[in-house]
Amino acid sequence: MAPMGTVEFQSPPESVFTVLLHHADMALALGYGDSLTGMYNPEGFEESYNTLLERLDGVSVDWSDLVDTYNPDKELLYELDSDIHLEDPANMVLMDAWETEDVEEIRTNVSPWFGNSLSRNHSEPPKGWADRYRYYTLWEIFGKVAEVFQEGTRYEALSEIHTNLLSTIESGLPQSDDRPRTARVLLRKGIWVYQMNGPGTVRAHTRVFDVEDALADVPNASQIDIEGLAEADPEVVLVDGGLGPEWTSTKQQLTDEPAAQSITAVENDQVYPIGVRYGGPVMNVFQLETIAKQLFPEQFGEWPAYDGGPYPEFPEDEQLFDRQRMVDVINGDL
Structure with a gap:
């Protein structure tokens, strides 16, 4: 390599x-x-x-x-x-x-x-x-x-989980015009912009959805103010590193701002947490399920109200990948 x-x-x-x-x-x-x-x-x-x-x-x-x-x-x-x-x-x-x-x-x-x-x-x-x-x-x-x-056998088994998940997502995506304009940001001492589309492993969990990036014209990993986000007016905001116990206070950094009240994503309560952006295959599988539900609840099931804590628990028929199979593979029970 x-x-x-x-x-x-x-x-x-x-x-x-x-x-x-x-x-x-x-x-x-x-x-x-x-x-x-x-x-x-x-x-x-x-x-x-x-x-x-x-x-x-x-x-x-x-x-x-x-x-x-x-x-x-x-x-x-x-x-x-x-x-x-x-x-x-x-x-x-x-x-x-x-x-x-x-x-x-x-x-x-x-x-x-x-x-x-x-x-x-x-x-x-x-x-x-x-x-x-x-x-x-x-x-x-x-x-x-x-x-x-x-560990080629274990890799192949995990790759199959990933491939099946991608197939589920790709077959369920609505037409391009019906996909929400989305912004991806990190809320840490300001608003940091991360692109949804384009090359790179840090977009392995976002570009598959092929949504319009509301902040596509902003350089990656650069900072904007709340007025800049309001001007872009995304329909959905995905917050990098938001999953976890600090989510409520993290979200409030954005939603409590007076200038944010006109943002469509804030008005419709579609500001969502996603995992950390630098993850590997385990994080990638969870991220794909997370974002599918956040962007397209009618197709993939709703992302629930979330105020921090563990990853939400979904009924088996709403899970986009087989949890037990993933456990078995990681633990070597092939």
Whole structure:
């Protein structure tokens, strides 16, 4: 896989260093969630994931005590002595504390790198990495990670769940003219805009719906004020990272603003929480179900009133993917 090229392992790794969440999610999906030695924002992402995993009986994560590995000192990787660095070496070089020589040193003295992170937004690789770089879909990356762990059967089973879910969504989508103009934002010390459509793994759960992005003209990951959102006047607002115990107060940051009262989504109470944007396959499956229900309740069943807490519990006939099958696959009961 780019940018590493061919990487060989004598056996499946037993200890797994990660940084970005999509790789940690992949380890979880393949049954290695307890093998992590570190990750970015472990406490916050433990909460985000257990909010979802409440609905996968027998699956949970215990990440809060892991070391935070964003822009780590090189010495930390020696101390952790992981069997694999499940992270993109090009992404490491983009961090302040790292150079290409450092990732080569760790590869030689500790263990290989294996990951792809710049596919998130199709970001430009650092100097010296462009010729060996390419972009993948989320599930292409996951498939290659599964090969490292010799978990091809588990990957195929999870991929089938994902493919069936996409088929359900695509067959139920209304005509383009009947899809709501939608904005996707992060409410954190202001309003941050994230695009619905276009390439990149961070849009794997939104572009499938092919809705009109009410903020398509605003650069990705840039900030706007409430007046700018009111001018765009989306029919639906999806709030990144909204799922969880803080949802009510997060939503009120937007809906309590006087200038927000004219926004169609606010008037119609169609401001909804979605999960974190950097997730992997487990998060992706939940996100697809979430957004399908929020945007198209007539086709996929209603998203319920939600004031925080665990992911909503739906009757079996309203679930868009088989929870028990997903539990069985993650736990290795194939």
